[in-house]
Amino acid sequence: MAFDVNKIREDFPILKRKVNGCPLVYLDNAATSQKPRKVIDSIVDYYENYNSNIHRGVHSISQEATDAYEEARKKIQKHFNVKDSKEIILTSGTTHSINLVANGFTSLLNKEDEILISELEHHSNIVPWQMMCEKNGAKIKVIPLTSNGELNYDSFLGLLSNKTKLVFVNHVSNALGTINPIKSIISKAHEYGAAVLIDGAQASSHIKADLQDLNVDFYTTSAHKLCGPTGIGMLFGKKEWLTKMPPYQGGGEMISEVTFEKTTYADLPHKFEAGTPNIAGAIGFGASLDYLNSIGFENIEAYESELLNYATNKLKNIPELKIYGEAKDKTSVISFNVGELHSYDIGTILDKFGIAVRTGQHCAQPVMDYFGIPGTVRASFSFYNTKEEIDYFCKSLERAITMLS
């Protein structure tokens, strides 16, 4: 299928709106993506036509809702090339997934053990492990960055030892867009018997990860980053790990038998899905994967990398503009500052021009500390953005700089 961005833009109702009197130019895709009509319709269709609680009902619409929910799990399984759909846990998103694994590992680790976390991580990938370590005494070691925003691979190798039990790295950095060499990280960690969790939240909208090929132990993502709804995401875990880990939350759905003496837990994946799940969200998640796959990830990747190069070259022509994170492999994210100007000022003026960008620390304070800056402006592009929008963004940025200087 030929890639026609103007046709694709028709799929996204929000792209027609105006902000502050200007057409919306949405360049905050790394925070969350916009939703195509098909995803919105799938959610409306569920609530209008077969809204019902799942797994327990004997009536028809409950069965329809259960089928749609489980169908979504199968779509996720297929998309990420997972062997068994039981290895897909539907969560509220990446943060929930990481907390679930951290909770599961609390009783599996002790004070002799070490976990490795990269300096590139989002706060959600740091804090749950600190909380876990407070309980079991395990130690956190940090894999440092290099000046171009890549992980220092040699330092990673140096930190690995027989004490290493877990390695956590994001597939793509949310602050800088760096694509990490996760395949080699996973295989190296496995040589020492360590499990690896990859946070795929920033990667999933750009890269279709083949989880069997990666041989990863855990992989997580949030649907809202890939044109799906908020409040739903997934955790992939290898069956052997998910079986070993105790349940995270107690409640309905996750049990097999309950008496006051003893409760036995349900099989995977339900053991980790307590309570009524986000049914509409799961259906929307499935619809978003259908949508993205109908466009094709090879098309998305090629077009976004074209946008990234185009925007990078244009931005580099602006005097005093410094780009943070120039990894060889990166997604369509540009983090930058201009001279001494504060990112908040730039973001405020750009908003007046109808342009949505992110400013500040991007929930990655360690990354900002590494560069010794309070924050950056982050423009992140998606396959529905255009070169004309990038032109307008650069022109508006130059006007903002003039105003603020």
Added chain:
Amino acid sequence: MGIIEVQNEIVEEFSLFEDWMQRYEYMIELGKSIDLIDSSKKIDTNLIKGCQSKLWLHAELREDRLIFKADSEAIITKGIAAILLRVFSNQTPKNILEANLEFIDKIGLKEHLSPTRANGLLSMIKQIKYYALAFNKN
């Protein structure tokens, strides 16, 4: 000049502007001439919370009036702070406590007053009122 007079003066100045760009340019100018906080006072206890850029505010009583000084890393925040200082600095604590803030709406900056906005303006107003409360003798 009393608080109401200063507010009216600011409203009049802003009424001359035709669009947001002129308003912001003026605010940025005001930011550049803010009554700057002494660098020794730029300490964490003087930081206003809820702001994406650092914003410091300090107050001291001179005779019966409160003198405010401020600074921010971001020039727009600094501009807004300068407007607030113009209104509230060199006023009595009692008058500060009684003042309302309708003028902010009139000069087209209401959006900056939203509690979810990350500029700390609302927190700064609160802090100004806290100072006034603390120094109010009545």
